[in-house]
Every structure is written in C-alpha cells, then in structure tokens.
Amino acid sequence: QVQLVQSGAEVKKPGSPVKVSCKASGGTFNKYAMSWLRQAPGQGLEWLGGAIPIFGTVNYAPKFQGRLTITTDESTNTVFMELNSLRFEDTAIYYCARVRRSGDYENWIFGLWGPGTLVTVSS
C-alpha cells in the first residue's frame, strides 16, 4: 500500500528558504498529480501548488508564485517543495497530497495525504 513519507520538522529564520520532501513509499507517483498544501496555526487548509510528474508541469497558487518551487524526481518517487524568503506567517504544517485516481490530471481530489511536516519560522 502506497504511503507518502515526508521529511522532518524544520526551524528556519525569516528570509531563508526551506525544502521539504515527500516520497511515495511502496509505489510510484508519476501517473498521479501531486500537490502541496499547508495549515497554519489556527487556520484552515491552503493549496500551494501542484505538479504532474509524467508531463513535467507545475502550477502554483498566485499567492506563492515566484516564491515557491515544486520539483519531482521520478527515479526516487519523490516530490519536493521549496519555499523561499520565509516569513513568520509561513509557520505551518506542510502536507503533500496525491490525487485519488491515477491518470486523472483534471480533478484535483486529494485522496492520499502525507503525515505533514512542521515548518517553524523563528528569529
């Protein structure tokens, strides 16, 4: 059974970048659309961006355009999220998520989630 395994918690200073990884363990992801989402303390869920590894395409929420980079490594079934110029308000749990159906690149229904990675921005 496929699981999404994320990298560990990070503590970063304002202005620095953070890179979080998400590895599909027990399966592949190249035929699934993958996304990164986050939940800040006391806030709701927010979609940051997504990638379709088989096509090499990436989309970002306008709010994060220019500051967020999503990359994939098909050789290791891993998707990465790098967020630059961190601010205090970027403190959040960051989740990777896979759409529920293989080959469905239009319906971004998040059927499988990683456990989350806490990113804390602190001076």
Added chain:
Amino acid sequence: DIVMTQSPDSLAVSLGERATINCKSSQSLLSRSNSKNYLAWYQHKPGQPPRLLIYWASTRESGVPDRFSGSGSGTDFTLTIASLQAEDVAAYYCQQYYSTPPYTFGQGTKLEIK
C-alpha cells in the same frame, strides 16, 4: 479565485444526533458538460492528515462510513453526519476543484460533542 464559505464555524451535537455543515461557493461548481459538481469534503483530526470523505459533492470515498453523506448542487452544498459518533469529532472542510488553480477550501467547521 473561487471563495468557499462554510457555516457554522463550529458546531456541538449530541451523540447519535444529526450534524449538518454547509458550504457555499462564490460561483457555480456544476459543470454543464458532465453535470457533476466539483466539490469535495475532508475530515481533519488534530495530529493527523486530512481524510477525503466525499467527492463529486455526493460520492462517498471507499471506507467512509455511510453515516456521512453529501448533497447540494451549483453553489450550495451540505455534509451530513446522520448519527454522530465520538470518533467524528474533527474539523471538516469543503474544497472546490472546478477550474484552473488555485483549488480553494472553506475556512473549516469544528465539530464537537454536546
């Protein structure tokens, strides 16, 4: 961006009673081409990742108990828990996946036991 608004923000229901959560979108999520509503519901418990409950507004994900149901069309949607169980205490979110990104969520509804 499509704005999703849930009501209420929080809800307390007695065990065994019905819980109803509403979600309204700023534009219709109903596709004319396939007559589907591009709306999903998630359950989110503290310390766990979110869990997909419902998609296409009313299709229950595999393994989700049948006390959970989704309804609605266009801009107005409802998640109903027919008989609240203790394990249903969580936050619930609606999400639209209608068009081009960003895919947006409601602000969440916190469900507690009365």
